Amino acid sequence: MFDPLAEVVTLLQPGASFSKIVSGVGAWRVRRSVTGQPFYCAILDGGCRLSVAGQPAITLHAGDFLLIPAAYDFTMMSLQPMADGDADTPPVEVRPRDFRVGTQDIPADVQLLVGHCTFGSPDAALLVSLLPKVIHVRGERRLATLVELVTEEARGQRPARDVILAHLLEVLFIEALRSTATENAPAGLLRGLGDERLAVAIRQMHEHPNQPWTVAQLAREAALSRSTFFERFKQALGMAPMAYLLTWRMALAKNLLHGRDGSIAEIAQQIGYSSVSAFSVAFTRYTGLTPGRYSRDEAAV
Structure with missing residues (x-):
């Protein structure tokens, strides 16, 4: 059967750009402003919150996957609240592609895989407009398996790493999108x-x-x-x-x-x-x- 969803993702030409492991503990908050790049986040352990462009924060738990096809302003923060006047928490790179936020000298209570990717399509903005602004998937075993594979590949420096990551991300996107292809999805x-x-x-x-x-x-x-x-x-x-x-x-x-x-x-x-x-x-x-x-x-x- 012809599959429009797979065709849209194939036309988008997703590619690996940057991914990293982020561990956090205690109270922390990181704000980012980017120019419409695709952003994804997989919760490997623990939990955190994320808000996009002033929308109410989404609580994320281990096994969750979140995809923003065109990210602009968003904030990631700990489950432990911070006061509005508290300064944001700069991530510290403890080793290549491995960052720490919050208190540095005690075991982390949350671990994330976060990253940006690229869409190679000459008409990416038009195709992205057909998708929801935020895609949040919870409790999907197949997605968790894919995230695990992406994590292993992102952490390693094996031959053809970027090629493998690009293909895994394409499958990950399709799996995330079809997991939310329901009548309750946002218009699109x-x-x-x-x-x-x-x-x-x-x-x-x-x-x-x-x-x-x-x-x-x-x-x-x-x-x-x-x-x-x-x-x-x-x-x-x-x-x-x-x-x-x-x-x-x-x-x-x-x-x-x-x-x-x-x-x-x-x-x-x-x-x-x-x-x-x-x-x-x-x-x-x-x-x-x-x-x-x-x-x-x-x-x-």
Whole structure:
């Protein structure tokens, strides 16, 4: 069966950037401001709290995994509260890729694997917009096994370490995302895939982007009336069906133009446009660049 979720992750091209082990004890707090990088955190032992951009703090426990596809301002802190006026706690590197926060001379009560990674896609921001802002997974044995493998690889200096880490992270992301693909997920692709009726239509759009889909045709695929399908889709994904289809076609187009996989006419046909001019108008309206200009700019990077 065609899998839209796996395709989105594959198009994102996740790669290993930086990971480290962080141990903490007592009261501590670390704030970070980053520019939209993907951030992940696995709780190996103990517990801590994390707040993202002013949202209420999330309490994390051993075995939990948290992924922020585009992180900006976030704060990690101990379960033991700190006063608002207390200074933040600078991490101390005790050995390569191994940091300590809080009191230095007593056994740690929490251990984390934290890291940033990269998305190699030329359209990562668009794809990330289809995902929840924060993905928190708890009690998944398979995920815990993957985290253990990532931890071992991150700590070691074995041959092909970065290649192995990149592949493990891709699997880890897919596992984390599909663990939260339910009807209770925030609006976006995961919530849509958690609705078995909508999932049929989403799979069709991903598998056959070259088809001249209409809302009525997609509604028939989902075995829903046109009006019910439209409202249910918009509520679940946060956008109308045709807007989602355009978003997906443009993501595919950017990826194909980035590698210049075929002529512009062939790319247009692959993603559902009957002519180069129709594709060019849609692409230019969406990106501000013609397909040819976009392809040349990408080749020059």
